[in-house]
Amino acid sequence: MKHITNKELLDLVEAATGTRKLVLTVPEFATLVGQHETNIRKRVGQDIPAYRDGDQGRWRIPIQALKPFLEGRVAA
Known part of the structure; x- marks a missing residue:
């Protein structure tokens, strides 16, 4: 399985x-x-690793969290 680079x-x-x-x-x-x-x-x-902008802010998900989904390691 090919691993996806940050680039x-x-x-x-x-x-x-x-x-x-x-x-x-x-x-x-x-x-x-x-x-x-x-x-x-x-x-x-x-x-899914993420953090919030402030107490009630929007969730922000680092692009590295995409890797398991794109490499097929997470069930849909």
Whole structure:
């Protein structure tokens, strides 16, 4: 199985979103991994590493969290 490099992740994110980002919102992440936003939101902060902007802020997911999904190590 081929491992995805950080440069490849950046290129993928740029192709999908139009900008080079190191962190993604839940809707962006869900679109990239092909899952519904609700399913991702339930897992964020538990088995998907993420942090929040402030107390009630939006979830921010580092692009490295895409790797297990793109390499086929996470069930859909």
